[in-house]
Amino acid sequence: xxxxxxxxxxxxxxxxxxxxxxxxxxxxxxxxxxxxxxxxxxxxxxxxxxxxxxxxxxxxxxxxxxxxxxxxxxxxxxxxxxxxxxxxxxxxxxxxxxxxxxxxxxxxxxxxxxxxxxxxxxxxxxxxxxxxxxxxxxxxxxxxxxxxxxxxxxxxxxxxxxxxxxxxxxxxxxxxxxxxxxxxxxxxxxxxxxxxxxxxxxxxxxxxxxxxxxxxxxxxxxxxxxxxxxxxxxxxxxxxxxxxxxxxxxxxxxxxxxxxxxxxxxxxxxxxxxxxxxxxxxxxxxxxxxx
Numbered sequence: 001x002x003x004x005x006x007x008x009x010x011x012x013x014x015x016x017x018x019x020x021x022x023x024x025x026x027x028x029x030x031x032x033x034x035x036x037x038x039x040x041x042x043x044x045x046x047x048x049x050x051x052x053x054x055x056x057x058x059x060x061x062x063x064x065x066x067x068x069x070x071x072x073x074x075x076x077x078x079x080x081x082x083x084x085x086x087x088x089x090x091x092x093x094x095x096x097x098x099x100x101x102x103x104x105x106x107x108x109x110x111x112x113x114x115x116x117x118x119x120x121x122x123x124x125x126x127x128x129x130x131x132x133x134x135x136x137x138x139x140x141x142x143x144x145x146x147x148x149x150x151x152x153x154x155x156x157x158x159x160x161x162x163x164x165x166x167x168x169x170x171x172x173x174x175x176x177x178x179x180x181x182x183x184x185x186x187x188x189x190x191x192x193x194x195x196x197x198x199x200x201x202x203x204x205x206x207x208x209x210x211x212x213x214x215x216x217x218x219x220x221x222x223x224x225x226x227x228x229x230x231x232x233x234x235x236x237x238x239x240x241x242x243x244x245x246x247x248x249x250x251x252x253x254x255x256x257x258x259x260x261x262x263x264x265x266x267x268x269x270x271x272x273x274x275x276x277x278x279x280x281x282x283x284x285x286x287x288x289x290x291x
Contacts, residue, residue: 001042002041002042004037004041004043005045005259006034006038006046007048008048008051011034011038011046012058012062014031014034014035015064015065016058019170038065038155039065039074041074042074043063043074043263044074044076045076045077045078045259046077047079048079048081049079049090050082050086050087050089062094062097062190063097066097074128075260076102078098079259084102085100085243089123097153101126101127101184101281102125102126102127103129104127104129104204105128105129105130105131105176106119106129106130108165108167109134109165110169116171117171118126125249126278126281126284127173127282128172128173129174129175129176129216129250130169130175130176130213131177131180132165132180132204140158140181140185141184145184151191152183152191155197156200160200162178162204166207166208166213168243170211170213172213173214173246174214174215174247174248175204175208176218177216177220177221177230177250178216178230179235182232183224188226189221189226189228189232194232194235194238201235202242205238206242208271209239209242213246214244214245214279214286215244215246216247216248216249217236217250217270218231218250219263220251220261223261223262225256229265233269236250236269236270236273239273246279248278248280248281249266251263266278266291271291276291277289278291
């Protein structure tokens with residue numbers, strides 16, 4: 001499974017060099033090789049779309065790239081850090097060749113519920129993730145969260161806070177990385193299992209299903225050394241058993257090399273847990289795609 005990452009600016013520069021042959025033989029050969037890699041790799045990740053100058057050539061090159069990969073049944077992920085105005089401009093510039101979505105992740109805490117509601121009223125997102133990062137003023141990322149108590153108690157408080165968050169705010173489409181806390185505990189997931197926290201995890205899953213909120217299969221667990229996604233496989237399986245249907249895939253890619261990390265494993269996990277599809281959102285509505 002081959003993955004190629006490059007910035008949009010460099011991708012279009014290589015397309016231009018390959019077409020117009022403006023440089024020496026070595027640069028020309030490098031550009032031609034890059035264009036082949038862009039078109040033929042199993043997964044192409046294009047970063048920072050929108051930072052390049054949009055010209056008729058860029059629009060044509062993007063169409064060639066996307067259309068060629070669609071015809072070849074190749075997967076493509078395009079990332080952009082533009083604000084809403086920039087995203088809307090991209091959607092207009094590339095309306096004939098590229099589907100561009102606009103999403104947000106909200107770090108949930110009960111006292112932020114009103115603010116989150118206002119954000120969603122102000123902007124029209126395609127996709128909204130709600131997730132837990134701070135628990136009663138402490139971040140499980142830092143050792144202070146675990147001091148003076150057992151790891152079990154720290155994990156349990158994290159899960160209880162999810163129910164508090166959902167009770168205060170339930171306008172998200174999915175809840176992200178439900179057992180995120182196990183990435184950073186003293187023993188990570190070595191003493192953690194669905195069975196050990198079954199009662200609280202089942203309550204979380206049933207609450208989300210009742211509110212029509214999906215869950216996220218987050219492959220970040222793999223690159224944090226857990227050997228499993230977040231939530232773990234047995235939680236995902238239990239979600240399916242309880243009747244959960246909405247499940248998206250994310251990677252917590254804080255660096256370019258982690259974009260779409262282990263997505264091939266995600267597909268295998270979904271099949272193992274009984275799913276035959278994954279979910280994406282458009283205009284806040286779930287769209288189901290076969291695996």
